[in-house]
Amino acid sequence: MKPAHFPLSSVDASAWHHLTFISDLHLQASQQTTFQVWRQAMQSLQTDALFILGDLFEVWVGDDILDSPEGDFERQCCAVLRQQADRCPVYWMVGNRDFLWGSKAAQQSGMQTLQDPCVVETMQGRWLLSHGDVLCIADTAYQAFRQRVRTNQWQSDFLAKPLAQRLQIARELRAQSEALKQSQTGWVDVDDAAALASLQQYGASVLIHGHTHQPAVHTLPGDHQRLVLSDWDASATPARGQWLTWLRGQGFSRQTLKV
Numbered sequence: 001m002k003p004a005h006f007p008l009s010s011v012d013a014s015a016w017h018h019l020t021f022i023s024d025l026h027l028q029a030s031q032q033t034t035f036q037v038w039r040q041a042m043q044s045l046q047t048d049a050l051f052i053l054g055d056l057f058e059v060w061v062g063d064d065i066l067d068s069p070e071g072d073f074e075r076q077c078c079a080v081l082r083q084q085a086d087r088c089p090v091y092w093m094v095g096n097r098d099f100l101w102g103s104k105a106a107q108q109s110g111m112q113t114l115q116d117p118c119v120v121e122t123m124q125g126r127w128l129l130s131h132g133d134v135l136c137i138a139d140t141a142y143q144a145f146r147q148r149v150r151t152n153q154w155q156s157d158f159l160a161k162p163l164a165q166r167l168q169i170a171r172e173l174r175a176q177s178e179a180l181k182q183s184q185t186g187w188v189d190v191d192d193a194a195a196l197a198s199l200q201q202y203g204a205s206v207l208i209h210g211h212t213h214q215p216a217v218h219t220l221p222g223d224h225q226r227l228v229l230s231d232w233d234a235s236a237t238p239a240r241g242q243w244l245t246w247l248r249g250q251g252f253s254r255q256t257l258k259v
Helices: 032-044 063-067 069-085 103-109 140-149 152-159 163-183 192-202
Strands: 008-012 018-022 049-053 090-093 112-122 125-130 206-209 216-220 224-228 242-247 251-256
Touching (some): 032 069, 063 103, 152 163, 192 216
Antiparallel strands (some): 018 242
């Protein structure tokens, strides 16, 4: 199957027996341990399809990074993704950190892009995939920021800036984000009512998402479920990172990364 360079609204997985889901690796050149663990895991991954639900990269400032001397790390990541895409379909959904991922990066990595949300049709029923950030409705400051930066005008203006300036802005935003995390006493979760409404809108029984870095299984009314993916940080103590897998006849399970 050739990569699609426009976001898919649905995926027919009814013929597959083994599906794998990850998100929130936040890959960056300064975190080589996580990159090496992810690369080794990808090289040994056996699955019918891989779904990456956002924030694969800590930041993505534009596809032209792939043509820049500063983009060696990004090119390495795309090469790993291309190798996996040659073995099985790899589906990609942007997150709140890498939403500027474009068609050139999709082509170079071999991944097929997904809309958020995206429906997956399986023999076990219909599932809904999302990065998850849009469902954290109590985080009003972030939702206002998200609405602003997802406009075509904002993205056009940002991408028109020189690459060096975009990289500097990204560094400043990361520093602000880290400072905000240190000052916060709690975290905003996905709103269960909003999640249930989305599931009902799309006729799905299971929502799979990332973003919150709080891996868990949440039971929602009407036999619905919300499955939350883990973030990855191989340098943390203890190390964090999981694959969520589904095997026909066995259901969902989690495999923890090996460092």
